[in-house]
Amino acid sequence: MIDQLPEGKSIGWMQAPPQWIFTHTVRFIGVVRVVIQDGEGFILIKKGKPLMYFFKHGRIELRGHAALDYFNSHPTIEFNLCKYTPEEFAQALKICEVEENLPGTTVMQEPAPVAPAQEDVAQEPAVEVQEISTDEHFPTELPETPEPEREIPVAPVPTKPMAAVPAKPKVTVTERVFVPQPAVLEDPDIKIIGQIKKLNGIVAISVFNDDQNILLMGDVEIEPLLKIARTMLATTNKITPLLYWGSFVHMTLQIPEGNVIIAPYHENHLCILTTRTINIGHIRRILRDLQQDRSQGIRL
Amino acid sequence: MLKQILNKFLILNDVQAAIVIEENGEIIQSMKSGIVINEELRDVIATIMLDSKKTAAQFGNASLSMVFVEFSDYFLILGPVMEEFYLVIIAKNTANIGQITYEMKKNQDAIVSLL
Numbered sequence: 001m002i003d004q005l006p007e008g009k010s011i012g013w014m015q016a017p018p019q020w021i022f023t024h025t026v027r028f029i030g031v032v033r034v035v036i037q038d039g040e041g042f043i044l045i046k047k048g049k050p051l052m053y054f055f056k057h058g059r060i061e062l063r064g065h066a067a068l069d070y071f072n073s074h075p076t077i078e079f080n081l082c083k084y085t086p087e088e089f090a091q092a093l094k095i096c097e098v099e100e101n102l103p104g105t106t107v108m109q110e111p112a113p114v115a116p117a118q119e120d121v122a123q124e125p126a127v128e129v130q131e132i133s134t135d136e137h138f139p140t141e142l143p144e145t146p147e148p149e150r151e152i153p154v155a156p157v158p159t160k161p162m163a164a165v166p167a168k169p170k171v172t173v174t175e176r177v178f179v180p181q182p183a184v185l186e187d188p189d190i191k192i193i194g195q196i197k198k199l200n201g202i203v204a205i206s207v208f209n210d211d212q213n214i215l216l217m218g219d220v221e222i223e224p225l226l227k228i229a230r231t232m233l234a235t236t237n238k239i240t241p242l243l244y245w246g247s248f249v250h251m252t253l254q255i256p257e258g259n260v261i262i263a264p265y266h267e268n269h270l271c272i273l274t275t276r277t278i279n280i281g282h283i284r285r286i287l288r289d290l291q292q293d294r295s296q297g298i299r300l
Numbered sequence: 301m302l303k304q305i306l307n308k309f310l311i312l313n314d315v316q317a318a319i320v321i322e323e324n325g326e327i328i329q330s331m332k333s334g335i336v337i338n339e340e341l342r343d344v345i346a347t348i349m350l351d352s353k354k355t356a357a358q359f360g361n362a363s364l365s366m367v368f369v370e371f372s373d374y375f376l377i378l379g380p381v382m383e384e385f386y387l388v389i390i391a392k393n394t395a396n397i398g399q400i401t402y403e404m405k406k407n408q409d410a411i412v413s414l415l
Contacts, residue, residue, distance in 0.1 A: 228358050235351040236369070242340040246372030249393075253352055255362040260355075281397065284370065291372070 001054060002042055004095045005031055008082030012194030015078050015216040018071040022048060030084040031092060034077055041067055044096055052096040081190065193217060196286060201278030203258065206271040214268060229271035232262045250287045252280065263287045302414045305407050306331040312403065314395035320411060323349055323384040335390060345388055348378055379404050382412045
């Protein structure tokens with residue numbers, strides 16, 4: 001099935017928690033190609049609404065929420081956002097045998113989707129549920145009026161080794177409930193980060209804050225890189241109050257193997273890992289431009 | 301002699317200071333123009349030196365080649381010249397970084413020979 005899907009226009013590979021995909025694709029129409037170890041899968045998305053989950057590893061095929069549960073069993077997954085044209089999207093719907101809801105029937109406008117309980121629900125829209133036992137039968141249609149006043153429990157992230165993936169994993173509903181996260185990055189942000197990643201000599205780029213890595217593009221282990229980035233950030237936090245040199249633009253640490261650059265990015269920070277041969281002047285201009293845009297109040 | 305070498309940096313466009321400093325914060329020699337090297341600036345340089353050395357060590361004990369900290373008005377480039385001695389250049393953001401780093405590399409041996 002994956003091979004039949006239209007290619008789409010790749011925005012870039014990244015690593016992030018599965019929930020990130022749903023909270024950051026409110027204006028995205030296309031396919032999210034997921035790679036986990038030797039298996040691959042996809043999530044067909046229309047403006048934050050997942051229409052189809054699929055994952056295949058060897059002979060094992062997971063569809064619907066079995067696939068979603070598997071994605072959710074990983075703290076972070078590696079994926080490629082591929083935008084579709086309306087024609088490509090229509091073709092993908094046909095291949096996935098997904099019938100879109102008619103205009104006006106889609107209830108869930110929030111980007112944070114939640115999984116229904118049925119195992120094979122490829123054509124189902126996401127349903128917001130809470131504290132419901134797995135034995136309950138869930139409606140295949142969304143409730144017309146969601147209940148926003150409900151408190152949504154935090155979704156635990158189960159850990160499940162690849163080898164232990166059952167064809168029909170046992171699932172509890174609370175495990176499928178996502179906490180809506182503030183949309184810290186939007187489509188244009190992802191595009192900009194993707195463009196920076198594509199520059200010659202950029203090994204990896206991460207958007208991070210004090211608590212977590214928000215986005216990673218590039219083939220690196222995020223934790224050691226984040227540790228270094230946070231150490232550098234601590235240094236800049238120590239020195240900035242002592243200087244009257246204007247706002248902080250970036251700090252670049254050069255070692256024989258390459259450069260690590262940290263820079264503010266909206267309310268978060270960028271960490272860029274580059275080769276030694278990178279044109280620092282080019283990166284510097286980009287970072288300055290990003291900050292100027294920010295100071296002018298332009299959301300990138 | 302060291303002053304003469306540091307002066308080569310100071311004549312570059314928009315360079316405000318060239319300093320040879322020891323890791324403990326002691327300034328060995330400095331040349332400056334339109335900038336005051338006060339206690340706070342010394343603290344800043346010392347913090348960057350020590351923290352960056354430690355951070356570089358997190359990359360499998362990599363040695364530090366250079367640190368570049370930029371603000372909207374000024375930037376600072378710090379490069380080790382030999383063990384525990386660093387060359388620090390402070391410049392306006394309109395200065396030519398390529399030219400500065402080139403001069404830093406070019407004059408490193410000469411500085412080492414004088415320390």
